[in-house]
Amino acid sequence: VEAQDMKMETLLIRDTHFRNKEDALESISNHLYNMGYVKSSFCKGIVSREAVYPTGLPIDKINVAIPHTDAEHVIKPVMVVVIPDHTVEFHVMGDNEKIVDVDIMFVLALKSPESQLQTLQELMGLIQDEDKLTKIKSVKTRLELKQILAV
Amino acid sequence: MAGEKKILVACGTGICTSTMAINKLTTALEKRGKIKLVKINQCKIAEIASKASDNDLVVATTQVTAKIDIPVVGGTAFLTGIGVDKVVDEIISLLKI
Numbered sequence: 514v515e516a517q518d519m520k521m522e523t524l525l526i527r528d529t530h531f532r533n534k535e536d537a538l539e540s541i542s543n544h545l546y547n548m549g550y551v552k553s554s555f556c557k558g559i560v561s562r563e564a565v566y567p568t569g570l571p572i573d574k575i576n577v578a579i580p581h582t583d584a585e586h587v588i589k590p591v592m593v594v595v596i597p598d599h600t601v602e603f604h605v606m607g608d609n610e611k612i613v614d615v616d617i618m619f620v621l622a623l624k625s626p627e628s629q630l631q632t633l634q635e636l637m638g639l640i641q642d643e644d645k646l647t648k649i650k651s652v653k654t655r656l657e658l659k660q661i662l663a664v
Numbered sequence: 665m666a667g668e669k670k671i672l673v674a675c676g677t678g679i680c681t682s683t684m685a686i687n688k689l690t691t692a693l694e695k696r697g698k699i700k701l702v703k704i705n706q707c708k709i710a711e712i713a714s715k716a717s718d719n720d721l722v723v724a725t726t727q728v729t730a731k732i733d734i735p736v737v738g739g740t741a742f743l744t745g746i747g748v749d750k751v752v753d754e755i756i757s758l759l760k761i
Contacts, residue, residue, distance in 0.1 A: 566676030566709065566726040570744050579743075581680045606681070607740040609727055626683035626706075637684045641745030 521623075521632045522550075522589070523662065525655045527596040534601050534615075535560055538580055541593055541620050550591045551622050558582035559620070569603030569613040575646040576613045578603040579636070581621035590629055592636070593620040594658055596650060616650060635662055669759040670703050672719035673739065674726070678708035681725040681743060688742035689723065692752045701761040721758055 526544070531537035542556035559582040569578045578601075600614035619636055623629050639645050645661055652658045673689065675682035686704055693699040707715050709726050716722065716732035723739040735758045741747040 562676055568681070570740065572744055572746070579681070581677060583677050584679060605740075606743070607725055607727060607738050621680060623677075623679055626679045630683065630687075633680070633684050634687060637687065637743065640743060 521629055522591045523655065523659060524591060524593045525596075525652065525658050526593060527652075528598050529595070530598045531601055534563065534578075534580075534603050537595065537597065537601050537618065538563060538620075541595060541618075545591065545593065545620075545622060550587070550589045552586050552588060555582060555586035555622065558586045563603075567604030567606055567609055569605045569615055570640065571605060571611075571613045572640065572646065573643060575616045575643060575650060576600075577617045577619060577640055577646070578613075578615045579619045579621060579640075581623060584624045587622045587624050589622075590624045590632075591622045592632055593622075594618075594649065594652075595620060596652075617646065668701055668703050669721070669761055670705060670719040671755070671759075672705045672707060672712065672715055672722045674707050674709045674712050674722060674724045674728075675739075676709055676726050678706060678711070681739075682706050685723060685725055685739040685742040688745075688748065689739075689752075689755075692742075692748060696752065696756065698756060698761050702759070721755065723755070 538560050545551045562582045563580050568580050595618040603615045605611040648661050673682045673686050713730040716734050722736045725739045728736045741751045
């Protein structure tokens with residue numbers, strides 16, 4: 514594993530309007546495809562996987578979703594932090610009957626768990642830290658975002 | 665160790681939320697002094713039917729529709745941090761460790 518693989522790149526998309534989660538995932542996938550992070554198949558992969566294995570996580574005041582798909586659709590690993598202009602409905606992970614209004618999406622394009630373990634660990638720390646989530650919700654730039662992620 | 669119990673941690677892709685859950689589960693079992701009594705395996709949810717017979721318990725971050733004859737425990741608590749102790753209690757009790 515090369516050093517650059519150990520830490521994924523992080524992108525920020527905010528204040529975007531999405532009609533629903535499919536619209537959000539398609540729009541984000543197209544963005545990642547245009548930037549060379551993922552293959553064209555990533556979009557179908559992430560939308561269909563979200564439908565079968567939902568990733569909404571009800572936390573408390575701020576709810577999150579962590580949409581992702583198989584490694585075969587990924588060219589270069591990246592995490593996109595997406596803060597929509599208003600909440601987007603996701604089904605709840607492990608409980609497809611329930612719906613959660615999501616404030617922040619962490620869209621993951623992963624290639625292997627080993628090389629991205631650090632980012633996954635950071636993301637877990639983040640999901641379980643409401644103060645950090647609150648800060649992320651109001652973050653304006655990628656630099657600000659990186660500073661919060663690094664703490 | 666020969667007598668160790670095997671926990672199969674599964675998610676949709678087998679690389680994302682299962683990795684996150686294993687991370688937290690390992691820490692929790694270490695705290696309880698139980699980590700040496702188990703071996704943790706990882707797979708895609710689609711593979712659990714074929715891998716269940718080699719394991720003693722499944723922790724899944726997705727719904728499990730496959731019919732398997734070992735206990736299944738929901739693993740989303742390891743991601744949200746909400747209710748982790750209860751799930752770890754359940755795992756320890758089901759594995760009788």
